[in-house]
Amino acid sequence: MPRVDVVVYNIGELVTFAGGPLGRVSLDRVYVLRDAGVAIRDGVFVAVGRSGDVRFRFDGFMVDAGGFMASPGLVDPHTHLVFAGSREDEFELKLSGVSYSEILARGGGIYRTVRATRASSLEELLSRALRVLSLMLDHGTTVVEVKSGYALDLEGEVRMLEVARRLGEVSPALVIPTLLAHVPPLEYKGRVSDYARWFAETLVPEVSRRGLAVYVDVFCDRGAFDAAESRLILEAGLKHGLRARMHADQLSYIGCSRLAGELELDSLDHLERMPGENARVLAERGVTATLLPTSIMAMMDPARPPVARLREAGATIAIGSDYNPNNMTPLQQTAMDIAPYILQLTPLEALAAATINAAKSLNIHDRVGAVKEGYRADLVVWDMENYKWIGYTWGYNKTLVVVAGGRIVKKKDLR
Template structure:
């Protein structure tokens, strides 16, 4: 159910999590002109302060709209066969080196038209929205040619036009080495830097540039070339780093002012310290950790010690996290990585927004965009505690109720 906002909207007797903390008392929340226009303690609220407002709901838990700051939502095909292989004992690295993994998705995505990619991606996007997402990032990375990477980015932009959601796009041309460049990784990096990034910037298709800094992907020196090209074209920087080994990719990205370093299971103290200085966000991806049955935990205590903000994201992708349920990620972040429920929810709201360079989102504060979720639960911790679909009572995007039951 979708409704337009013809008058101010008022929520009463709300348990409020503002993106960082839970308010200790029930609250009243007023939305007007797409913004949070008022916050009051319920005990002190005077109805005259919201004259003319329509009461949208009473009771329940309100959070900011969820921010999924790391997804690979646009792709064709599936990799269920590789899931089976891994359960039979074949490692992710072996599958990748034998032409599977990312390259399997590349073949299917190259063969798909934009309309076919839209049709394949919309059900995944709808699943995210039904679980409270109002802002997400979508990466390319399954095209690995200029034309196919731009095709993926165009599809991502179109998804944001087809649904009430804010989509940011990230060019991940340096995701894997395509087969046609076998043995010529430096030449492929030149293609990314000299053709792919300029084209994406010229067509305004990308908000950021990402790299996969790993032994099975690209070296720190090659990633640095990509970062430099992104800077030349005014695009933000992100990195897949320290997922399978410690190559120093997170520290390198931080030196270039990266918005985030993602995965980071093998991150060491020097890398954490490097990220703390510019405020680079650590994006935790427990879905991939879970699916790959990893055992190397991210350095959560070090991230806390150095004050590095921790985001939590779905990493929704065909191979290592085919999961489109953000609240499950909150649960996994707690059970696998030992985050507190408050940290997990902050990671999917305020810190997730910060990882996208949007610090004004992911918060409930007067003057903030009214991206809100109202949940049929009694306390915010329940979102991380239980794995249960159907708890979203209302989803509000830019002040408009786009989902209600």
């Protein structure tokens, strides 16, 4: 009998997404298997099929999924996992009616986290991030994008990206590092375009030379960078071999999402204030719309991305946790479960958005985000009978088994 590392059998319903990323999510293109099993060797799926066939064809560590539902591991395509400190008193301020922009303008918000992060060592940042990452894994997140952006200077940004690299080395999660131009530092007050130029001409080439990031990202919005400054930074990243993504149209609309028509972008994130007519550009250019439902809650702002227009245009919709000190919930599982309430996604759309479409947002959908032979073996068995329970139940951890890169990181006793 062929030897493998792990066999998971007796899966009542396996949502595979073997057909790839989905613009319009319809059941006939999702590839749902009943009574399924998978075999895993060397970190990838080597067989996906009927439970009985897989179970008796291979020899390896056997995991009985108890007839529950399973899906690809969750891919979180937008996190600010590395930072120091917390901002719980700003939560109270926001509840009293002070806006996020106002807090930022007073030197709080991101700037406060910058002060704390600059003062922290690599070891301090790493141990905190590892603690959060293990919580993410326990809740089914097996792939995580990690941004820099809380140091703003060369030394500190490099340190944050080195933390991201170490996270990927010591954890079974796959980590995708991103160099983020978050806000201009206070020392550049009134000289934002000077900072954008320094970022594009000095920081981007240095990070690229050291191989520390896959992506370059910019917070394009009022109070951060305008469309021209964002373009300068993103173009520098593309020129130096990085891929590009962008925070766009979150707090205001200053034309940021229009850059999707002009630059090679993999993803536009947030989009709470994107005009509906821009949805077509994303669909035509293959740019994923990465929406952040828990972040919308944390902003305490009624603005919503134009989901119906994105769906109608056939744009790929992903979701992410946007874990950051303004939105301290690091769980893609929670983002997925509340997406039906906040974004009116169907349960199946929410699951696609948190797996295969999130992988597309990170341009790794040819090997991650689906349960398919040759794909990275990320799998979650859920305490749900079928995918329609996504959002239907929420607020507690529903993972029973979590496999990340072929390693079993969680296994509840199902008997």
